[in-house]
Amino acid sequence: AQSVAQPEDQVNVAEGNPLTVKCTYSVSGNPYLFWYVQYPNRGLQFLLKYITGDNLVKGSYGFEAEFNKSQTSFHLKKPSALVSDSALYFCAVRDDGATNKLIFGTGTLLAVQP
Amino acid sequence: DAGITQSPRHKVTETGTPVTLRCHQTENHRYMYWYRQDPGHGLRLIHYSYGVKDTDKGEVSDGYSVSRSKTEDFLLTLESATSSQTSVYFCAIAQSGGTYNEQFFGPGTRLTVL
Numbered sequence: 001a002q003s004v005a006q007p008e009d010q011v012n013v014a015e016g017n018p019l020t021v022k023c024t025y026s027v028s029g030n031p032y033l034f035w036y037v038q039y040p041n042r043g044l045q046f047l048l049k050y051i052t053g054d055n056l057v058k059g060s061y062g063f064e065a066e067f068n069k070s071q072t073s074f075h076l077k078k079p080s081a082l083v084s085d086s087a088l089y090f091c092a093v094r095d096d097g098a099t100n101k102l103i104f105g106t107g108t109l110l111a112v113q114p
Numbered sequence: 115d116a117g118i119t120q121s122p123r124h125k126v127t128e129t130g131t132p133v134t135l136r137c138h139q140t141e142n143h144r145y146m147y148w149y150r151q152d153p154g155h156g157l158r159l160i161h162y163s164y165g166v167k168d169t170d171k172g173e174v175s176d177g178y179s180v181s182r183s184k185t186e187d188f189l190l191t192l193e194s195a196t197s198s199q200t201s202v203y204f205c206a207i208a209q210s211g212g213t214y215n216e217q218f219f220g221p222g223t224r225l226t227v228l
Contacts, residue, residue, distance in 0.1 A: 034216055043118075043204055043219035044157075090156060099164050100145050100208040100215055101172075106156040 002027045004074075004091045006105035013081045014113050021076040021108045023091030032094035033074045034102065035065055039087045047089075050074060061085070081112045117141045118220035120205050126226045133192040135223050137205030139185075145208040146188040147172075147217065148180065150201040157204065163188055195227045 003026045013019045025031055032051055036044040048059025055067045065076045076089060088107050095101040117140040127133050137146060145164055149157040159172030161180040169180050177199060181189045192199055202224050206217040 036219075041222075043221045044206075046216045046218065049216055099162060099170075100217065101147075101159060101162065102217060104149075104157040106154060 002093045002095045002103050004033075004093045004103060004105040006089075006091055006108045008108050009106075010109045010111060012111045012113065015083050016080050019078050019081040019085070019110065019112070021089050021091075021110060023074045023076065023105060025072050025074060025091075025093050027093060031067075031069075031072075031074075033065075033067065034092040034094075035059065035063070035074075035076050036090045036092065036104075037061075037087050038090065038107075044090060047076070081110075083112050083114050086110055086112045118205060118207055118218060120203075120220040120223050122223060123221065124224045126228065127195050128228050129196055130194050133195050133225065133227075135190045135203055135205075135225070137188045137190070137220060139188075139205075139207050141207060141209075141218075142185060143207040143209050143218075144185075145217075146182065147206040147208070148178075148188065148190045149204045149206065150174065150199075151204060151222075152201050160190065160203075192225075195225075197227050199225065200227045201225060 005024045034049045035047040038044045050057050050067045058064045090107050091105040092102040095103045119138045121136045147162040148160040158174045163169045163182040179191045204222045205220040208217045209215045
């Protein structure tokens with residue numbers, strides 16, 4: 001069965017510093033991976049996805065993610081954090097291609113201190 | 115929120131009462147999903163639909179039913195609400211065609227069962 005794990009419940013980073021939010025995956029077959037962000041009292045917003053091709057995927061709001069097949073990881077990164085990046089981040093993996101079902105991780109709360 | 119509305123946005127109800135949540139989309143997307151979000155669990159799929167009158171169960175479907183009589187509307191019904199169904203409920207949609215499409219989420223419904 002497909003699954004993703006987000007090992008950190010919370011990540012704290014100072015504004016201006018680089019940030020990394022970790023995600024590891026377990027799949028049978030090719031992995032199709034997604035990152036979403038949730039701001040307080042809002043729905044999830046799509047950030048980026050990895051389907052195939054370049055291991056570095058660029059997404060919205062200056063975020064990027066690095067796909068590493070040997071480490072089965074798909075970590076979300078940003079070179080310089082902003083206070084406004086503070087939110088809940090979810091990693092997800094496609095479960096069923098025919099119906100676009102996704103399996104979500106438990107989420108990582110990113111807190112960026114000014 | 116990508117042409118997706120959910121109603122009501124907030125609801126407080128009592129144990130044993132029926133509750134229906136509505137998801138409405140203006141994108142004409144084929145696939146629709148209902149999730150619940152709970153601390154420590156991330157998002158879990160309740161039911162999904164792959165077309166009018168075509169629905170199937172997700173990971174946590176017990177106590178829930180769905181209906182989709184029109185492309186634009188996907189209803190989630192709690193036949194007899196229980197306190198364990200207190201949660202935030204999100205609807206999502208995905209475009210037809212291709213197997214790598216991301217899901218887009220509505221703003222959520224906060225349900226409290228007393």
